[in-house]
Amino acid sequence: MEPSHQARRRPGDAVDTDQLANELTERFRQVLSTKRMNELTSRSVQSRSSSPAPRDFGTPQPPAPALPPSYSSLRNIPLVPQAPQDARSLRFKNMLHSLSNMPMRWENPGLLDEALRVIPLEQIYNEAEEESQILQAEAESLGSGKKAAWGYQDCVVRALLRWFKRSFFTWVNNPPCSRCYSPTIGVGMAAPLPDEQARGANQVELYRCSVDQCGAFERYPRYNDAFVLLQTRRGRCGEWANCFSMLCRAVGSRVRWVWNSEDHVWTEVYSVHRKRWVHVDACEEAWDKPRLYTDGWGKKLSYCIAFSVDGAMDVTRRYVRDPAKHAIERNRAPEAVLLHIMDEIRAMRRSNMSKQDKFRLEGEDMRENRELRNQVISSIAHEVSKLSVDDILSGRSSRPPRPDPDTQKALESRTSGNSEWIRQRGEGGRGAPNQQHPRDPTR
Ligand SMILES: [Zn+2]
Missing domain, CATH: 2.20.25.10 (N-terminal domain of TfIIb)
Structure with missing residues (x-):
């Protein structure tokens, strides 16, 4: 081991977590790729012995090159964006372009003003003020230099979320x-x-x-x-996410509409305080619980794509922290093509912007990419921490999973007030009993 590594690893020293995560990732990657290589080699040996290729005159061939897997460990290797060629990719492109219009439809100042008349603004702002003061006091009690968990505008959206779910919108099957x-x-x-x-x-x-x-x-x-929807005030997750996201926009937040290919949609709101996008699911009254769908509901996800007025981003890694457990194959287009489509939508949304604005948004995209990459790294590091040395040497991962805080959080949210909703929603979101608006039985 290099001396610098030893110095960094002395007990009691502050650990360079990035470095550590990178090393763990590398080690984990090696375990996976050795395993994959073994599988591919044995497969190609089998296929060769059963049906030898005509030109294969018994000369030993090098093992087939390891193909990149469709998800997980190698996702972070930079790809060169590639224009869609085949019919399937073109269909995916057209679909994403049309989905990307959703947030554009909320950009109507007159209608946003109208929306503000529906929201009990005084109540929302009072609640937000109170909560942000509590968070501020909490932070101060933890010592100087500590930042409140959420800023005032975050608390505005949190209050809006409570009101929206508890007294405004109704779930209707x-x-x-x-x-x-x-x-x-x-x-x-x-x-x-x-x-x-x-x-x-x-x-x-x-x-x-x-x-x-x-x-x-x-x-x-x-x-x-x-x-x-401000008038009908009812629907399933599509109506919920659409109306709630628009209201977030109305109270002045930057907002994203997140489409998931496994039939769900939700919201992301930009927290200026935390300088990152925050997951918000109005149906669930969930704030910043990106593991809700996987750890909470046990769903497997392939694509989660976020659209806003000024961009588009593949945010799957925010919602699938453990690809081995919760990712499904992404087969609607090659990854390089998806990158191209995202670039295309971003360029379109930003075409009329000033150079400075474009530059700022590009910086934001880069920060977010780093954030998403680090999330995958830290969950891989978490996986590696569950492996013993023997496992790493033999390329196995056999330890029972240890609970981690985020999983716990997601599970808690599942058993709290939302369990009622999940129960009513049923397996496919259909066939469950009606949920009526308490104050208006005709809804
Ligand atoms: Zn009847």
């Missing part, structure tokens, strides 16, 4: 019968009526009252316009 308030049963889709279409509903679900004597039909237009 099947809309209740508006004639007799009984539960309804889904009977398929209906063509949108002119006024539904005018208000932006391209899809209308049709339900029938479960009471035979009533039998009334109930329409459930899936409104896609955040400002219409």
Whole structure:
């Protein structure tokens, strides 16, 4: 070992965590790549012995080059962005471009003012003021130089989140019968009526009252316009994320709409105080719990893409901290193509900006990339810390997982007030009982 390493590792010394994380990552990578090499070699040996290639006259061939895996350890190797060529990649590109329009639709000053009239601003600002003072006092009690956990504007969004979930928006699977308030049963889709279409509903679900004597039909237009949702105040996660994100924008936060390929959407808000994007899920009243979907719900995720008025970013690494456990193969386009698409959307959003603004946003992108990379590194380091020396030497990972604080947090949030919602939501988010607005049974 080099002397510099020894000096750095003396017990009691402050450990250079970046250096340590890099070393651990490297070691872990070697374990993985040795394993992968072994697998590939044995596979290629098998295939060669079973069906020798015509030109293969028994001369020993070098092992096939290790292909990069579709996720995890090698994700951080820089790729050169590549324009989409095949039909599948082009479809993915078109889809991402159209998804990227969502935050643009909130940029309407008149409508944002309108939105502000719906929010109980005084209550929100009072709560935010109070919370930020408490956080400030907490920080001061910890000693000089300590920063409050969240800033005032973060507390504004936190108060908005509480109000939105507890007294404004309603989760609706099947809309209740508006004639007799009984539960309804889904009977398929209906063509949108002119006024539904005018208000932006391209899809209308049709339900029938479960009471035979009533039998009334109930329409459930899936409104896609955040400002219409201020009136309807109901929906599933799409409506929740759309309307809530727009309201975050209305109170002056920078906001992102995050699309996940496994059928969920949520919000990210930029914390000026913490200089980073914060995960917010209005349906769950979740603030900064990016491990909610994986550790909390046990979901596997492939793509999480964030869109804002000034950019687009693949933020999957924020939500999938343990790729071995929670990533699914990303097969909609080669990774280099996804990079190209992200660059393209960013360039489009920034085309009319000043040089300074572009420069500032590029710096922000770089910081975020570093943040996401470090998250993967620290979770890999965490994995490595669970391996024994024998495991590392033999390329195994067999230790039972140790709980880590973030997992605990995510699990706690699952068993608190949100368990009710998850229960109601059911497996596929369908077929669960109706949840009615307490103050308005017709909703
Ligand atoms: Zn009825």
